[in-house]
Amino acid sequence: MPGRLGHRCDRAAVAAPVHDRRPPAFATAGSQTRSRSIGPVKQRTRPSRRPGLTLGRVFGVPLRADASMLLLTAVVTVLYAALARRQLDLGHLGGYLVGLGFVVSLLGSVLLHELGHALTARRYGIGVRGITLELLGGYTEMDRDAPSPKVDLLVSLAGPAVSAVLGAGAVAATLALPAGTLAHQLAFQLAVSNVVVAVFNSLPGLPLDGGRALRAAVWAVTRDRHRGTEVAGWIGRAVAVATVVLVVVLTLRRALAPLALPLMLLVAVTLWRGAGQSIRMARIGRRLPLVDLARLARPLLPVPTGTPLAEAQRRRADGGTPDAALAVVDSAGRPVALVDPARVAAVPPERRPWLAVDEVARGLDRVPALPVGADGERVLETVRTHPGAQYVVTAGEDVVGVLHIADLAQLLEPKRKTNT
Known part of the structure; x- marks a missing residue:
């Protein structure tokens, strides 16, 4: 089932190539924000390198595609083609064409989700460097963090709000269309996908959108952004563990397609690492005043x-x-x-x-x-x-x-x- 891993704050990382005698990478505390989403089954690089193929601009925001999108396209096409053949009695070619069409619709949903973050950020004076679509969905790269808890909250929840609206529209279309038709099947899958995205991304743990919303709330109450980041980061680790448990349960019940299992585990690993990076970022941020x-x-x-x-x-x-x-x-x-x-x-x-x-x-x-x-x-x-x-x-x-x-x-x- 497609989905997305939400708005993530990743300050720049000081990366050390192996051939250089430098320390391991360490996160900085104030250079960029990313809103990240997951693609097929359910999710740097330095921003200055602008990875991926440039596709153009949407509302003035640069749009790029990572090479890993090819893997996303292949996996989702194969998974959905098998479903379409069973549900609609299609041949192999017809199933793959329907699967490819679903991928295009799914990536459009991901793009709209990220545009929700990007346009809201721009509305509050935060520059947007671009949106990148990739294996695990995509991310929006911003040139700085939100200046206040209120703005942080609004930017964070803009993406899930767009997904919720898309999901509601797809649910309405599913109810209105005749059952057993191609249009009904596509509407149903898009409805489930966007509803899952909206709900999953709203979970209160970094690097999810809900984690940024939680951070904004703790920040507003304590007036300490770093404390909010640490709290949301530890909860994010709990969400990662819960995701692994869910994957195990679905696997034991044979409710998870074999091709979906690696991507589900990758989602859990990404959540854990993103949460850990957020905790690390908060600790570094507290020491920034010591730089003399x-x-x-x-x-x-x-x-x-x-x-x-x-x-x-x-x-x-x-x-x-x-x-x-x-x-x-x-x-x-x-x-x-x-x-x-x-x-x-x-x-x-x-x-x-x-x-x-x-x-x-x-x-x-x-x-x-x-x-x-x-x-x-x-x-x-x-x-x-x-x-x-x-x-x-x-x-x-x-x-x-x-x-x-x-x-x-x-x-x-x-x-x-x-x-x-």
């Missing part, structure tokens, strides 16, 4: 261009600043490049006396910069849009230090293990 680049940035140790790497490392050790960042300076003493620790680590110790620092450095024009007075929100937004292992910290035109992503991760998640 003047204290967090590592000092610079200037070394002239052409200096052997081993000599530069010796100077740093002798200077009593083992954590200092090595900056390559020109003949006028101006920093022109920053030594990359990951590239240094790849150089065997016996080669370092013969290798100039310039060979393992990146030009400053290729290293993202942060003003020393930037607050935690701005720092994390920069990390999200310009992922890297190092960031130069500036005061006016002067470079005053270097922020290592591992240091930021340690500050925001002190109990989480990181690779330095």
